[in-house]
Amino acid sequence: xxxxxxxxxxxxxxxxxxxxxxxxxxxxxxxxxxxxxxxxxxxxxxxxxxxxxxxxxxxxxxxxxxxxxxxxxxxxxxxxxxxxxxxxxxxxxxxxxxxxxxxxxxxxxxxxxxxxxxxxxxxxxxxxxxxxxxxxxxxxxxxxxxxxxxxxxxxxxxxxxxxxxxxxxxxxxxxxxxxxxxxxxxxxxxxxxxxxxxxxxxxxxxxxxxxxxxxxxxxxxxxxxxxxxxxxxxxxxxxxxxxxxxxxxxxxxxxxxxxxxxxxxxxxxxxxxxxxxxxxxxxxxxxxxxxxxxxxxxxxxxxxxxxxxxxxxxxxxxxxxxxxxxxxxxxxxxxxxxxxxxxxxxxxxxxxxxxxxxxxxxxxxxxxxxxxxxxxx
Numbered sequence: 001x002x003x004x005x006x007x008x009x010x011x012x013x014x015x016x017x018x019x020x021x022x023x024x025x026x027x028x029x030x031x032x033x034x035x036x037x038x039x040x041x042x043x044x045x046x047x048x049x050x051x052x053x054x055x056x057x058x059x060x061x062x063x064x065x066x067x068x069x070x071x072x073x074x075x076x077x078x079x080x081x082x083x084x085x086x087x088x089x090x091x092x093x094x095x096x097x098x099x100x101x102x103x104x105x106x107x108x109x110x111x112x113x114x115x116x117x118x119x120x121x122x123x124x125x126x127x128x129x130x131x132x133x134x135x136x137x138x139x140x141x142x143x144x145x146x147x148x149x150x151x152x153x154x155x156x157x158x159x160x161x162x163x164x165x166x167x168x169x170x171x172x173x174x175x176x177x178x179x180x181x182x183x184x185x186x187x188x189x190x191x192x193x194x195x196x197x198x199x200x201x202x203x204x205x206x207x208x209x210x211x212x213x214x215x216x217x218x219x220x221x222x223x224x225x226x227x228x229x230x231x232x233x234x235x236x237x238x239x240x241x242x243x244x245x246x247x248x249x250x251x252x253x254x255x256x257x258x259x260x261x262x263x264x265x266x267x268x269x270x271x272x273x274x275x276x277x278x279x280x281x282x283x284x285x286x287x288x289x290x291x292x293x294x295x296x297x298x299x300x301x302x303x304x305x306x307x308x309x310x311x312x313x314x315x316x317x318x319x320x321x322x323x324x325x326x327x328x329x330x331x332x333x334x335x336x337x338x339x340x341x342x343x344x345x346x347x348x349x350x351x352x353x354x355x356x357x358x359x360x361x362x363x364x365x366x367x368x369x370x371x372x373x374x375x376x377x
Contacts, residue, residue: 003018003019003020004016004017004088010065011073013069013084013085014083015084015085015086015087016084016085018088018089021088021089024060024061024088025054025058027057028056029050029054029056032052033052033053034049036141036145037142040141044138048138052138052142056142059123059146060149061087063116063119063149063150063153064091064092065087065092066116067092067116067157070112071096071109072085072094075096075099075104078099078104078107079100080097080099080104081096081097082095082096083095090220091153096108102172102176102181103176105172105175106168106169108168109166109172113153113154113155113157116150116153116154116157117155120148120149120153122147123143123144123147123150124143124147127141127142127144127147128144130143160188161188161192161195161228162189162191162192164192167188167191167192168188170184171184171188182238182239185231185234186232189232190228191228192224192225192228192231193229193232195224195228196222196224196225197221197225199220200217200221200222201221202214203215203218203220203221237333238330240365240366240368240369240370241328241329241333241362243328244328244365245325245329246324246325246327246329246345246347246355247355248329249364250325250345250347250354250355250356251361252347252355252356254280254354254355255274256281256282256353257280257292258281258283258310259283259289259309259311260310261309261310262307262310263305263306263308263312263313264306266292267297267305271294271297276358277293277294278291278294278344279292280346280356281310282353287353288322288353289316289317290311290314291315291317291344292310292313292315293315299313300313321335321343321346322347323345324348325349325355329345329357343358343362345357345358
């Protein structure tokens with residue numbers, strides 16, 4: 001997700017934090033410390049309310065992380081690759097490959113909400129126990145608040161609409177009953193579109209009545225709607241790519257750039273006549289060595305272009321998405337690393353570059369699929 005930075009690894013999975021997370025901590029910390037706790041437990045000092053509010057907000061972030069980590073753990077146990085976990089203002093997001101079976105999809109989807117509900121139950125029990133045994137009413141109130149937020153998070157995520165976990169659960173059930181994964185994904189995406197519109201409409205009504213929560217509902221609704229629309233398009237792409245090999249989609253011959261050229265020569269001899277915004281690089285032996293986005297040339301100061309090499313500003317081969325001509329394109333796309341200019345997949349055979357698959361090539365396949373009258377929409 002744009003605007004996020006990697007800060008750690010959780011059980012081997014990279015953890016990224018979006019810039020909106022501090023805003024989330026501030027918002028919930030203020031709400032808990034300045035409104036909820038003073039109303040429930042009056043007479044404490046401002047310092048107590050502030051510390052308790054901040055602690056509650058941080059515990060909420062830990063709860064969101066646990067929710068997403070549950071998805072990641074189950075996915076990895078089912079053999080599904082997990083790219084990373086990102087926390088942001090509306091919760092969390094775990095990027096992973098597609099489950100291969102309906103059962104795996106069900107378990108991965110259900111793991112997150114169930115974890116939130118378990119955390120909610122544990123927090124509620126701990127809060128009641130602290131208050132009854134030790135009389136620690138402020139920590140108890142924070143834990144009870146955390147419990148209800150996790151209950152709400154778990155229940156909301158079980159709504160039957162993608163991209164919420166409940167939508168994934170419904171998708172897995174339809175997939176299991178019909179054996180048609182594409183149909184299940186389209187149904188979940190449509191339900192997400194409906195839910196997005198309902199949240200926006202409901203938020204608008206609440207906002208007109210002066211309720212601040214209405215704005216939050218509207219933002220959530222816009223997010224659900226945008227992601228549901230994106231998933232609907234991804235379903236159409238997946239349907240068009242069923243059984244398609246990389247060789248069937250790639251562009252060939254490929255325009256390349258020698259990696260030993262200076263940036264100055266790369267601009268004059270290659271970039272100025274290139275038809276594409278991204279070029280594969282080749283080394284002295286003609287083997288692919290990386291991928292360079294032409295916009296990177298513009299970032300190099302003119303005084304350094306005569307000494308910097310093209311390979312110095314390129315994405316190395318180890319970070320490029322590669323495949324063989326006979327590889328199924330749908331599986332390759334699941335692990336693709338988008339460049340600045342979008343999807344670029346280098347097709348190699350015997351250590352040589354034989355083609356490249358771009359977003360334009362994929363769009364062409366989808367258009368052909370639609371013209372054949374099998375549009376999944």
